[in-house]
Structure formats: structure tokens, C-alpha cells
Amino acid sequence: MAAEPHPGVAEPNHARRFTAIWLIASVIATPLVVFLLGPELPPGHGSEQASGHVTDNTVLLAMATPVLLLVLVYLIYAVINFRQPPGGMLEGPAIRGDARIQTTWIVITSALVLSLAAYGTVRLLADNGAGSGSGPTPLTVPKGHKLQVQVIAQQWAFTYRYPEYGGVETTHLELPVNQMVEMHVTSLDVIHSFWAYQLGVKADANPGVDNVLFVKPTKEETFEVHCSELCGIWHGYMFDHGHVVSPQAFETWIHQQETTMAPAKKVLPPYAHTYSPEPTRRAG
Amino acid sequence: MSTTAAAASTPRPVGRPRWRRLLGFNLLSAVILGIAGYYLGWFIGHRISTTKSFEFFSATDENDIALLLAYIFGVVGFLIGLGFANYPVSRMLGRPASLREKEQHGIGRYFGLCTDHKVVGIQYLVGIGLFFFIGGLNAMLIRTELLKSSPTFVGPNQYLSLVGMHGTMMMGMMTSGILGPFANYFVPIMIGARRMAFPRIEALTFWLLMAAGFILTSTIFFGGFPTGWTGYEPLNDQAVMGMDSYIVFFALVGISMCLLGLNMMATIITMRAPGLTWSRLPIFVWSVFATSVLMVLAAPMLVATLAMAALDRSIDTSFFVTGGGGSSYLFENLFWFFGHPEVYILAVPGFGIVLELIPVFTRKPLWGYRLAVSGMLGVTLLSFFVWQHHLFVSGINADLRPFYMLSTEIISIPTGFIFLCVMGTLWKARTSFSTPMLFCLGWAFNFLIGGLSGVFLSDTPSDTDTHGSFFVMAHFHYTIMGGLIFTFFAAIYYWVPKMTGLRFNERLSKIHFWSMFLAFNSTFMPLFVLGMEGMPRRVSFYEPKLHTLNVWVSISAFVLGLSMLVFLANTVYSLIFVRIKAESNPWRSKSLEWQVPTPVPVNNFEQIPIFDSDPYDYGTPVAIGGGQPAAVGA
Missing domain, CATH: 1.20.210.10 (Cytochrome c oxidase-like, subunit I domain)
Structure with missing residues (x-):
């Protein structure tokens, strides 16, 4: 594979023309993507973690745009300029490679990829798992008081337990605003996945596993809760709305729950992080 | 390594009656043996699981042992019917390799x-x-x-x-x-x-x-x-x-x-x-x-x-x-x-x-x-x-x-x-x-x-x-x-x-x-x-x-x-x-x-080709040491 100089005879300098088009396209498109599309990116600003995801998505999009344009502009440029004339039998130049271009390509893609991985790692650790399920012993834990909530998934509903409030169990999730929450996600039967879309939270619920995540809601709003791991026939119906409310409203609500649930609490099993279910055959 | 002679000998005799050709190892016998194997497996599976140790079978009428065995036996029957066992068996009986x-x-x-x-x-x-x-x-x-x-x-x-x-x-x-x-x-x-x-x-x-x-x-x-x-x-x-x-x-x-x-x-x-x-x-x-x-x-x-x-x-x-x-x-x-x-x-x-x-x-x-x-x-x-x-x-x-x-x-x-x-x-x-x-x-x-x-x-x-x-x-x-x-x-x-x-x-x-x-x-x-x-x-x-x-x-x-x-x-x-x-x-x-004829002959090549380049000799040479246009292969 000999490296050869490009021929460049009596033709426009394609390399220069293509580079110019690509540079102009990137310079125009990247800011547009960052400033117009960026703020609209999911999942919005429902929590610190969600806001972080918006930033991450914007950064990734800003990095992906020039790459996308490089290949796209090149393909279009090549299709327009490097054609066989109708009925022609012309041969192209026998170029078999170019060591300089190949080396440059490898260096640049490696640099891009490594910086992406470094960025992702820093963001993941700095944001205490960035709202994702981080296993029973997360690597980083936020400081200060954390409101504990246990999310118990089963076919086909989520139940929420607040151990700090006497272990009251509700079928409906409410969280106080601006309070770091520590969620323990587990399952009673098959694998589910707890997904609070607007909060930027997702954690698989595995039987026998305590999957911990941290999230700090920053906006009083209604958020969607989905199951995002196929769990049987009513998987699509494992869907609910939760609420982020003011701390006062939360206190009122949780005490009300404690009163209503008091008779039921007597028969609930003792608090545990995980449950090892008996296998349920032929249920779904 | 040419096996043209062996290949030519395979077509069946022309005068054979049609029904006779249906016997032997073909898709028909494969399907028949496949179905037979399926029911054999199903039968055995039900014999195995009649013991009460597999409670959910008796509770639900569902028998995974039977179905799994049915599938496995069915596939084996299907393959035997197609003739996949013939060669190993004939070798074990000491017949020559073909x-x-x-x-x-x-x-x-x-x-x-x-x-x-x-x-x-x-x-x-x-x-x-x-x-x-x-x-x-x-x-x-x-x-x-x-x-x-x-x-x-x-x-x-x-x-x-x-x-x-x-x-x-x-x-x-x-x-x-x-x-x-x-x-x-x-x-x-x-x-x-x-x-x-x-x-x-x-x-x-x-x-x-x-x-x-x-x-x-x-x-x-x-x-x-x-x-x-x-x-x-x-x-x-x-x-x-x-x-x-x-x-x-x-x-x-x-x-x-x-x-x-x-x-x-x-x-x-x-x-x-x-x-x-x-x-x-x-x-x-x-x-x-x-x-x-x-x-x-x-x-x-x-x-x-x-x-x-x-x-x-x-x-x-x-x-x-x-x-x-x-x-x-x-x-x-x-x-x-x-x-x-x-x-x-x-x-x-x-x-x-x-x-x-x-x-x-x-x-x-x-x-x-x-x-x-x-x-x-x-x-x-x-x-x-x-x-x-x-x-x-x-x-x-x-x-x-x-x-x-x-x-x-x-x-x-x-x-x-x-x-x-x-x-x-x-x-x-x-x-x-x-x-x-x-x-x-x-x-x-x-x-x-x-x-x-x-x-x-x-x-x-x-x-x-x-x-x-x-x-x-x-x-x-x-x-x-x-x-x-x-x-x-x-x-x-x-x-x-x-x-x-x-x-x-x-x-x-x-x-x-x-x-x-x-x-x-x-x-x-x-x-x-x-x-x-x-x-x-x-x-x-x-x-x-x-x-x-x-x-x-x-x-x-x-x-x-x-x-x-x-x-x-x-x-x-x-x-x-x-x-x-x-x-x-x-x-x-x-x-x-x-470069080989269409349809491709049974043995692909009269003579095994000798390669002297890769198959990408397109294009006109552009500089010293460029690719040489040459006919490929054979």
C-alpha cells in the first residue's frame, strides 16, 4: 500500500473545496444545534441530574455535528463531482491509500473518542451516578441529608416506601423539591426498570438486588413514571404520574398517608432492601 | 483433488418409477421422521413428568419437558430423514470415504x-x-x-x-x-x-x-x-x-x-x-x-x-x-x-x-x-x-x-x-x-x-x-x-x-x-x-x-x-x-x-487458479509505483 500524492491535474482543487464547504457548514450548524436544539433536548430541567443530561446531550450533539457533516458533505460532494459520464467506461485513479491521511484520521478519532470517554466518566462520577441505577454500593455518594425512598417493582405496579416516615408504603410517588433523594430500587418478581422521565432517573429493578440512585428534584412539577424493561403482558401499563411538591406540601401529604396506611402497615413485612421471591411459574 | 467422476455418478437411473423416488432420504422423509420424532419426544416427556414432583405441570397442563424433548427429537428425526446420518453410519460400517x-x-x-x-x-x-x-x-x-x-x-x-x-x-x-x-x-x-x-x-x-x-x-x-x-x-x-x-x-x-x-x-x-x-x-x-x-x-x-x-x-x-x-x-x-x-x-x-x-x-x-x-x-x-x-x-x-x-x-x-x-x-x-x-x-x-x-x-x-x-x-x-x-x-x-x-x-x-x-x-x-x-x-x-x-x-x-x-x-x-x-x-x-462461467461448473474451476495480485486492479496508474492494471487470477 504505497502512499501516493493525489494527482490534481487540470481539475479544481477538490480537497480544498471540500474542506471549505465542510468548515463553513460546521461553523454554521454547530452553534445552531447547540443554541437552538440544545435547550429543547430531553429530559428537561426537572432535577439536577436531568439538567446535567441536557448539558451532556448538548455536548455530545456538538461533537457529533461536525463528524456527521464531514461524512455527509463528503458523500454528497463525491456523488456530485466524481461520476462516470453517461455510457462512459472511464477508470478512476489507482490510489491505494495515503499514510498521512490515515494517520491523521486515526489520531483525530482516537482523541475525540478518548475525550468523550473522559468527559462521560467525569460527569458520571461528579453527578453521583447521574440519576442512573448504580448498584448496591455506589462509588460516589452525595453529602448531606438524603431522603430515602424505596421503589419496589412488581408485576405490574410500583410501590414506594418511605423508611424515614415509619416505613409507610404508597402506590404513588411524591418528592419534596430541592431535597436530595436516595432511591433504593428492587423487584419482587421479574426485572423491571424504574424510569422517572422528567427527573432523568432510570434504574433496573432486579429481584434480590438493591439498586441505588441519587436525584435532586429542582422544579415543582408532575413527572411520568414508566417501566422501561419488558416485564410481561401489562408492561405498557406500568405507567403512573408522580409529583414534585414543596417541602410543606410533602410533609402534609406524607403524614396523611401515614394515617391512612396505619392499619395496613401492621401486616406489611419488615423493612428490607431486597426481597428474594419464590419463583412464580406461569404467571405472565 | 478433482472429484468429477464421483459427481457424474450420482444422478439416479432414469427409468425409476416416481413412487420409488419418494422413498429414500429427501425432504418428504425428513418431514415424516421430524413429525415422528416430535411425537416420540412428546410421549417420553409426558412419561417423565407424570411424577408429582413437577407441580406446575399438573396445575397448568403445561409440560416443558415434553415440548423440549419433542423439539429435540423432531429436529434429530428431520436431519436423519434428510440423510445426515448416512455418511457417518457408512463410515462406521467401514465403507470408503466419499x-x-x-x-x-x-x-x-x-x-x-x-x-x-x-x-x-x-x-x-x-x-x-x-x-x-x-x-x-x-x-x-x-x-x-x-x-x-x-x-x-x-x-x-x-x-x-x-x-x-x-x-x-x-x-x-x-x-x-x-x-x-x-x-x-x-x-x-x-x-x-x-x-x-x-x-x-x-x-x-x-x-x-x-x-x-x-x-x-x-x-x-x-x-x-x-x-x-x-x-x-x-x-x-x-x-x-x-x-x-x-x-x-x-x-x-x-x-x-x-x-x-x-x-x-x-x-x-x-x-x-x-x-x-x-x-x-x-x-x-x-x-x-x-x-x-x-x-x-x-x-x-x-x-x-x-x-x-x-x-x-x-x-x-x-x-x-x-x-x-x-x-x-x-x-x-x-x-x-x-x-x-x-x-x-x-x-x-x-x-x-x-x-x-x-x-x-x-x-x-x-x-x-x-x-x-x-x-x-x-x-x-x-x-x-x-x-x-x-x-x-x-x-x-x-x-x-x-x-x-x-x-x-x-x-x-x-x-x-x-x-x-x-x-x-x-x-x-x-x-x-x-x-x-x-x-x-x-x-x-x-x-x-x-x-x-x-x-x-x-x-x-x-x-x-x-x-x-x-x-x-x-x-x-x-x-x-x-x-x-x-x-x-x-x-x-x-x-x-x-x-x-x-x-x-x-x-x-x-x-x-x-x-x-x-x-x-x-x-x-x-x-x-x-x-x-x-x-x-x-x-x-x-x-x-x-x-x-x-x-x-x-x-x-x-x-x-x-x-x-x-x-x-x-x-x-x-x-x-x-x-x-x-x-x-x-x-x-x-x-x-x-471470471468463471455462468452457471458456475460443479467444480468451479477446470484448473486451480494462481493469484498474482488482489482483485482491485482498477484505475489508471497515477504516479510511480502505482497499481499495475493486470488480469486477475486465473
């Missing part, structure tokens, strides 16, 4: 055990095509259901079965989508061999796959299965008997895949013609080699995992059931250790097709041959180090997520090599836009979108939003359908004229490409948006605010389905009704398979 005893002439050879790699290639193309259309039909039904935001068309159980069958059929069958038809047919010719290394195993891989396809389809008689193609435990353990169809299907596919890979590796390593050094190997053969490595290393993991799942279901072992000391993580780990190489088993042959075809249509040598090879081998190696990115939010081994993020992103470096080689080959080319070339360019666009959307999934914080949503669905349809299926069609339009000697109607081919390309993008581009707006995968119930976009996607999907009908119409019209003879080398290719 190489090509099942080589026949006439149309009948396509319906039985045949060891001619060209026959197997065409068998694969038709057989896989059949199941590809069944899988596609499932997709149409899924999209019909999603026209409404709550289930109306089918019940939730049938919906999940459709999703599972679509995914499993495509992921299982299409793993051999390019290796089955095109590698079996063309790799021996491209490397100057007269046959594959193991011709009987080659036939076996095909018939295993067909048996598997029918077993998966039979799941509808046993209640379907609710797990999708991933078959996660413990849902797998909980499911009704239809789940056993999934298990046996995928296990058979795994065995077929592994044997196919071994056969390809053995052929490519040992049977290359003189002068065909590794650095002269056609790039398609390299991609087949890389894929074979993946198949051989990954598929056994799948078979083992499914064997465990089958034992869990039938005799209550507890590999994956938490209550009995097992772990659902174990299944996820094992499955994705196979599952991620699997998606590269689907993608890498596509790379090979694109890189093989583009030089022909641009009239240029392949740009960066070694880079392309290292790209494919790099992908092969790295694909074994990324599987836990499927489990970023599962809580498994969470401290290692930065590593899997890194390895996943690193794999885009060798993938980028493939793009650079495509772009380099297009530089100052003389491109003619025939249908195969259009499909290759379609691949470039689709795989670009697929690859870049993968960046969002490889980044753990960003993956928290997109994981398990329609975004993932769109991503892997861009890489698999946009990557594999587009190149699959490129290969069909490029090579079927060689395989059949007949030409496709050019206008219908172009209509097929454009309708497929536009409908494909119109179907899957909005799915990125749906995923980002919070639609989980595999639901038949979704929020009304996403309704409009879903209707758009469904309509586009129907157009995509229609584009497949255009292809079918084109095939029937061009290859059955019009039958215009193709030129002997319509693309003016310099590759060896276009």
Missing part, C-alpha cells in the same frame, strides 16, 4: 441435503428470505397495533409475541443473512477452491436453520413468548410453553452459527489457491473471516445460556431464579456476552459487502486495504469487551461503567476506519450509480446515523434517558436494518445475476431502492424523537401526546413494507417471467467469481 456423494442435478437438489456450496448458497438465500418476510410481516402487525395509543388490534399478550417473534426471527435468521447465501456461494470461488472445507457441515448449518425457523414460528401454537428477543430471566422462567420454542430456536441458530463460522474459518485458512496471500484476499473474504471468529467465540455462550434456561424451565434447576439462589444478572451477563458480538456478526459482513462493491462501481482500487482489514479485526476483538453497556442502569458492576463507556467508544475507532476506506475509494472516482452502488451509499448514510446515535447510548449519563426507550430501537434498526439489510440487498442485486444467470429489471430495482431508503429513514428517524420524548420499547400502550408521530411512523413502515413487495415483484418478474440473460460480467468486475 466427498460429494450428495451432488445431484436438476431442481430436486435444492430440496434436500446437497453438498455443493453453490446449491447451499441458493438454498440459504431463499430460506432466509422466507423467514425475513415472516419477520417483516410481524413488524407490520406491530406498527398496525401502534396506530392507536391503547391496544385495539391485538391483545397485549399477542402484541408481545409479535414483538418477540419479529426480534428473534430477525436477530436469529439474519445472522446468517450474508454468510449463509453469499459467503457459502462466493468464498470458495473467490479464494480459488472447489468446495468448502466441510461440505456436509455446510449443508447441516442450512437445514438446522430451517428447522429452527419453523420451531420459532410454531410458538404461536403454544401461547407465544413475552420476553422479546433478549429472553430475560426470570420472566423467561415464568412464561408459558411458547418460551421453549424461543429457547430451542435460538440454540439451534447458535449451533448453526458456530458450525458455519468454523467451516468458513477452515476454508479460508486452508483452501486458498496458490498465490492468494492474506494481503491479497478479497476484503469480503476478510469480513467473512472476522465474522466467523465472532460466531465461533460468541455462539457457544448463547447455546450454553439457553441450555441453562431450558433446565430452569423444565426440571427446576435454579441458574437464574433468585429465590432458588440463582441470579437474573447471570442471564443478562451471559446473554449480552453473546449478544454484543452478535450485533457485530450482523454488521461486519455488511462492511465487507460495501468495501467489496464500491471499488467495482467507482473503478478504483480499494483505498486503504490494510486499514479496512484492521478495522474489521479491531471491531471483532473489541466487541468482546463492551457487553455491559447494555446494562448501564441495571446496577450490575456499576463501578466498571467508565471502563465499558471507554471500550464502547473505542470501538468506534475501527468502525471509523471502514468509513475512511469508503470515503477514500470514492475520492476522484468514476462512480456509476447502479442499484448495488445505491444500496452501498444507502448503507453509508444509515450506518453514519446509527453510529453517531450510538455515541449517546455509550455515554452513561446520557444513556440514562435513552436506555430501553425507542431511541435504542431506532439506533439498532439504523445499524442492523440500515447496515445489514441494505448491504444484503446490494449483494442480491450485485451477485444474483451471477448465481442465476438472469438480470433484474433495472427500473424496478431503482424504485425498490428509493422507496426503501426514503421509507426506512421516514420510519426510524422519528423513533429517535419518540424515544427522547419518553416512549419505552415494547409497549402497546403509550401516551396520547405521542400519537401523531406514531401514526407517521406506522404509515412510513407500511410504505417500507410495500417497498419489500416491490422487491418481491421484481424478483418474480425478472427471474421467473421475463428471464433476460445477464451479461457474463455486467459490472466489469475484476474479482475472480465473475
Whole structure:
């Protein structure tokens, strides 16, 4: 594979023309993507973690745009300029490679990829798992008081337990605003996945596993809760709305729950992080 | 090593009565023995489980032991009926070895055990095509259901079965989508061999796959299965008997895949013609080699995992059931250790097709041959180090997520090599836009979108939003359908004229490409948006605010389905009704398979060719030391 100089005879300098088009396209498109599309990116600003995801998505999009344009502009440029004339039998130049271009390509893609991985790692650790399920012993834990909530998934509903409030169990999730929450996600039967879309939270619920995540809601709003791991026939119906409310409203609500649930609490099993279910055959 | 004499002796005597020909080892006896084996297994299974130790059998009338045994015995009977036992038995009885005893002439050879790699290639193309259309039909039904935001068309159980069958059929069958038809047919010719290394195993891989396809389809008689193609435990353990169809299907596919890979590796390593050094190997053969490595290393993991799942279901072992000391993580780990190489088993042959075809249509040598090879081998190696990115939010081994993020992103470096080689080959080319070339360019666009959307999934914080949503669905349809299926069609339009000697109607081919390309993008581009707006995968119930976009996607999907009908119409019209003879080398290719006569003789070559260059001697020399235009090969 000999490296050869490009021929460049009596033709426009394609390399220069293509580079110019690509540079102009990137310079125009990247800011547009960052400033117009960026703020609209999911999942919005429902929590610190969600806001972080918006930033991450914007950064990734800003990095992906020039790459996308490089290949796209090149393909279009090549299709327009490097054609066989109708009925022609012309041969192209026998170029078999170019060591300089190949080396440059490898260096640049490696640099891009490594910086992406470094960025992702820093963001993941700095944001205490960035709202994702981080296993029973997360690597980083936020400081200060954390409101504990246990999310118990089963076919086909989520139940929420607040151990700090006497272990009251509700079928409906409410969280106080601006309070770091520590969620323990587990399952009673098959694998589910707890997904609070607007909060930027997702954690698989595995039987026998305590999957911990941290999230700090920053906006009083209604958020969607989905199951995002196929769990049987009513998987699509494992869907609910939760609420982020003011701390006062939360206190009122949780005490009300404690009163209503008091008779039921007597028969609930003792608090545990995980449950090892008996296998349920032929249920779904 | 010529076996012409043996081949000529096989046609049956002409005067034999028709009924007499029905006896013996053929598809009919295979079906009869298959059914007999099925009922034998069913009977034995019920004898075994009459003891009361398996409570759920008596409670539910469901007997996994019986069904699993029925499937296994059925497959064995089917294979014996086809004649796969004849050769080993005759060898054990001390009869002499023969190489090509099942080589026949006439149309009948396509319906039985045949060891001619060209026959197997065409068998694969038709057989896989059949199941590809069944899988596609499932997709149409899924999209019909999603026209409404709550289930109306089918019940939730049938919906999940459709999703599972679509995914499993495509992921299982299409793993051999390019290796089955095109590698079996063309790799021996491209490397100057007269046959594959193991011709009987080659036939076996095909018939295993067909048996598997029918077993998966039979799941509808046993209640379907609710797990999708991933078959996660413990849902797998909980499911009704239809789940056993999934298990046996995928296990058979795994065995077929592994044997196919071994056969390809053995052929490519040992049977290359003189002068065909590794650095002269056609790039398609390299991609087949890389894929074979993946198949051989990954598929056994799948078979083992499914064997465990089958034992869990039938005799209550507890590999994956938490209550009995097992772990659902174990299944996820094992499955994705196979599952991620699997998606590269689907993608890498596509790379090979694109890189093989583009030089022909641009009239240029392949740009960066070694880079392309290292790209494919790099992908092969790295694909074994990324599987836990499927489990970023599962809580498994969470401290290692930065590593899997890194390895996943690193794999885009060798993938980028493939793009650079495509772009380099297009530089100052003389491109003619025939249908195969259009499909290759379609691949470039689709795989670009697929690859870049993968960046969002490889980044753990960003993956928290997109994981398990329609975004993932769109991503892997861009890489698999946009990557594999587009190149699959490129290969069909490029090579079927060689395989059949007949030409496709050019206008219908172009209509097929454009309708497929536009409908494909119109179907899957909005799915990125749906995923980002919070639609989980595999639901038949979704929020009304996403309704409009879903209707758009469904309509586009129907157009995509229609584009497949255009292809079918084109095939029937061009290859059955019009039958215009193709030129002997319509693309003016310099590759060896276009230099042998059409139809390809049984032994491919009169004399084994001697290679003195790679098959990319296109173009005019541009500078000192440029490529020398020379006739290739023989």
C-alpha cells in the first residue's frame, strides 16, 4: 500500500473545496444545534441530574455535528463531482491509500473518542451516578441529608416506601423539591426498570438486588413514571404520574398517608432492601 | 483433488418409477421422521413428568419437558430423514470415504441435503428470505397495533409475541443473512477452491436453520413468548410453553452459527489457491473471516445460556431464579456476552459487502486495504469487551461503567476506519450509480446515523434517558436494518445475476431502492424523537401526546413494507417471467467469481487458479509505483 500524492491535474482543487464547504457548514450548524436544539433536548430541567443530561446531550450533539457533516458533505460532494459520464467506461485513479491521511484520521478519532470517554466518566462520577441505577454500593455518594425512598417493582405496579416516615408504603410517588433523594430500587418478581422521565432517573429493578440512585428534584412539577424493561403482558401499563411538591406540601401529604396506611402497615413485612421471591411459574 | 467422476455418478437411473423416488432420504422423509420424532419426544416427556414432583405441570397442563424433548427429537428425526446420518453410519460400517456423494442435478437438489456450496448458497438465500418476510410481516402487525395509543388490534399478550417473534426471527435468521447465501456461494470461488472445507457441515448449518425457523414460528401454537428477543430471566422462567420454542430456536441458530463460522474459518485458512496471500484476499473474504471468529467465540455462550434456561424451565434447576439462589444478572451477563458480538456478526459482513462493491462501481482500487482489514479485526476483538453497556442502569458492576463507556467508544475507532476506506475509494472516482452502488451509499448514510446515535447510548449519563426507550430501537434498526439489510440487498442485486444467470429489471430495482431508503429513514428517524420524548420499547400502550408521530411512523413502515413487495415483484418478474440473460460480467468486475462461467461448473474451476495480485486492479496508474492494471487470477 504505497502512499501516493493525489494527482490534481487540470481539475479544481477538490480537497480544498471540500474542506471549505465542510468548515463553513460546521461553523454554521454547530452553534445552531447547540443554541437552538440544545435547550429543547430531553429530559428537561426537572432535577439536577436531568439538567446535567441536557448539558451532556448538548455536548455530545456538538461533537457529533461536525463528524456527521464531514461524512455527509463528503458523500454528497463525491456523488456530485466524481461520476462516470453517461455510457462512459472511464477508470478512476489507482490510489491505494495515503499514510498521512490515515494517520491523521486515526489520531483525530482516537482523541475525540478518548475525550468523550473522559468527559462521560467525569460527569458520571461528579453527578453521583447521574440519576442512573448504580448498584448496591455506589462509588460516589452525595453529602448531606438524603431522603430515602424505596421503589419496589412488581408485576405490574410500583410501590414506594418511605423508611424515614415509619416505613409507610404508597402506590404513588411524591418528592419534596430541592431535597436530595436516595432511591433504593428492587423487584419482587421479574426485572423491571424504574424510569422517572422528567427527573432523568432510570434504574433496573432486579429481584434480590438493591439498586441505588441519587436525584435532586429542582422544579415543582408532575413527572411520568414508566417501566422501561419488558416485564410481561401489562408492561405498557406500568405507567403512573408522580409529583414534585414543596417541602410543606410533602410533609402534609406524607403524614396523611401515614394515617391512612396505619392499619395496613401492621401486616406489611419488615423493612428490607431486597426481597428474594419464590419463583412464580406461569404467571405472565 | 478433482472429484468429477464421483459427481457424474450420482444422478439416479432414469427409468425409476416416481413412487420409488419418494422413498429414500429427501425432504418428504425428513418431514415424516421430524413429525415422528416430535411425537416420540412428546410421549417420553409426558412419561417423565407424570411424577408429582413437577407441580406446575399438573396445575397448568403445561409440560416443558415434553415440548423440549419433542423439539429435540423432531429436529434429530428431520436431519436423519434428510440423510445426515448416512455418511457417518457408512463410515462406521467401514465403507470408503466419499466427498460429494450428495451432488445431484436438476431442481430436486435444492430440496434436500446437497453438498455443493453453490446449491447451499441458493438454498440459504431463499430460506432466509422466507423467514425475513415472516419477520417483516410481524413488524407490520406491530406498527398496525401502534396506530392507536391503547391496544385495539391485538391483545397485549399477542402484541408481545409479535414483538418477540419479529426480534428473534430477525436477530436469529439474519445472522446468517450474508454468510449463509453469499459467503457459502462466493468464498470458495473467490479464494480459488472447489468446495468448502466441510461440505456436509455446510449443508447441516442450512437445514438446522430451517428447522429452527419453523420451531420459532410454531410458538404461536403454544401461547407465544413475552420476553422479546433478549429472553430475560426470570420472566423467561415464568412464561408459558411458547418460551421453549424461543429457547430451542435460538440454540439451534447458535449451533448453526458456530458450525458455519468454523467451516468458513477452515476454508479460508486452508483452501486458498496458490498465490492468494492474506494481503491479497478479497476484503469480503476478510469480513467473512472476522465474522466467523465472532460466531465461533460468541455462539457457544448463547447455546450454553439457553441450555441453562431450558433446565430452569423444565426440571427446576435454579441458574437464574433468585429465590432458588440463582441470579437474573447471570442471564443478562451471559446473554449480552453473546449478544454484543452478535450485533457485530450482523454488521461486519455488511462492511465487507460495501468495501467489496464500491471499488467495482467507482473503478478504483480499494483505498486503504490494510486499514479496512484492521478495522474489521479491531471491531471483532473489541466487541468482546463492551457487553455491559447494555446494562448501564441495571446496577450490575456499576463501578466498571467508565471502563465499558471507554471500550464502547473505542470501538468506534475501527468502525471509523471502514468509513475512511469508503470515503477514500470514492475520492476522484468514476462512480456509476447502479442499484448495488445505491444500496452501498444507502448503507453509508444509515450506518453514519446509527453510529453517531450510538455515541449517546455509550455515554452513561446520557444513556440514562435513552436506555430501553425507542431511541435504542431506532439506533439498532439504523445499524442492523440500515447496515445489514441494505448491504444484503446490494449483494442480491450485485451477485444474483451471477448465481442465476438472469438480470433484474433495472427500473424496478431503482424504485425498490428509493422507496426503501426514503421509507426506512421516514420510519426510524422519528423513533429517535419518540424515544427522547419518553416512549419505552415494547409497549402497546403509550401516551396520547405521542400519537401523531406514531401514526407517521406506522404509515412510513407500511410504505417500507410495500417497498419489500416491490422487491418481491421484481424478483418474480425478472427471474421467473421475463428471464433476460445477464451479461457474463455486467459490472466489469475484476474479482475472480465473475471470471468463471455462468452457471458456475460443479467444480468451479477446470484448473486451480494462481493469484498474482488482489482483485482491485482498477484505475489508471497515477504516479510511480502505482497499481499495475493486470488480469486477475486465473
